[in-house]
Amino acid sequence: MKHIGDPMPRFRAPALVAGRLTYLDSVQLIGRWTALCFLPYAGIVEPAFLDHQADRFDRLDTTLLIVCSGTRPLHRLWIDRPTKPRTPLLSDSLGRLHRAFGVVPGQTPVRCRTFLIDRASLLRYHLVHDFTDHGLNALQEIVTLSQAQETGRVAARDTIADAREEVMNS
Numbered sequence: 149m150k151h152i153g154d155p156m157p158r159f160r161a162p163a164l165v166a167g168r169l170t171y172l173d174s175v176q177l178i179g180r181w182t183a184l185c186f187l188p189y190a191g192i193v194e195p196a197f198l199d200h201q202a203d204r205f206d207r208l209d210t211t212l213l214i215v216c217s218g219t220r221p222l223h224r225l226w227i228d229r230p231t232k233p234r235t236p237l238l239s240d241s242l243g244r245l246h247r248a249f250g251v252v253p254g255q256t257p258v259r260c261r262t263f264l265i266d267r268a269s270l271l272r273y274h275l276v277h278d279f280t281d282h283g284l285n286a287l288q289e290i291v292t293l294s295q296a297q298e299t300g301r302v303a304a305r306d307t308i309a310d311a312r313e314e315v316m317n318s
Contacts, residue, residue, distance in 0.1 A: 150249050156182075156269045157248040162239040172213075172236055174269070181210040181291055182265040186251045187279055188217050195233035201284050202235040208291050215240050217253040262287060266298065 150157070156174060163172040183205055187193070198214065205212040215238045240246055246253050251261050260283070264273040272294055277283035 150263070150271050150274075152271055152274065154271050156184075156263075156265045156271060157245075159245060159248075161245065164233075164237045164239075166234045172238060177211060177213075177265070178269050179267050181208070181267060181295065183210055183212050183287060183291065184215060184249075184263045184265060185213065185279070186215045186217070186246065186249070186261045186263075188253065188259070193279065195231045195235075198233040198235040202233075204284075204288060205291070208288060208295065210291050211236075213238055215245055217243075217246065264291060264294065266294070 156177070158174050160171055160173045163170055165172070193214075202212040213236050217240065238245070243253060245251075249261075249263055260277055260279040262273075262275050262277065263271055264275070264287075266272050273290060275287060275290070277287060
């Protein structure tokens with residue numbers, strides 16, 4: 149089970165991205181915030197809703213990833229739908245990511261467990277919320293505040309370093 153401040157586990161998982169089956173590697177996420185959402189059953193979510201939310205996270209320099217529970221292959225889940233989501237959907241049929249993050253598969257269908265991971269691939273937050281506009285808006289506010297805090301820390305460090313350099317040069 150992962151704890152706040154722990155590095156995100158390395159993974160390479162099958163993913164459905166824009167209707168195509170591919171693999172997604174955790175190394176691809178370094179340098180961006182990531183919202184890793186464990187959704188018990190992705191079949192209940194409309195592709196347009198997923199893509200709308202992913203676009204909103206993208207404007208925050210954050211990648212929204214959906215981790216699907218269950219053994220049904222991703223392409224079978226979406227094959228009969230006329231539109232496929234652009235949002236990356238990770239398959240975790242063996243439960244490796246679930247175990248690494250301490251998530252029990254098969255929770256209430258609309259409840260989601262989300263892990264926010266910062267640019268340095270460190271776990272910053274763990275939230276349980278509804279996979280609705282309201283729940284995801286709250287998550288986006290947390291991302292915004294965390295990024296502002298991160299930027300503030302960088303600015304404070306730079307100010308201290310500048311002050312030290314000025315004292316040294318005097």
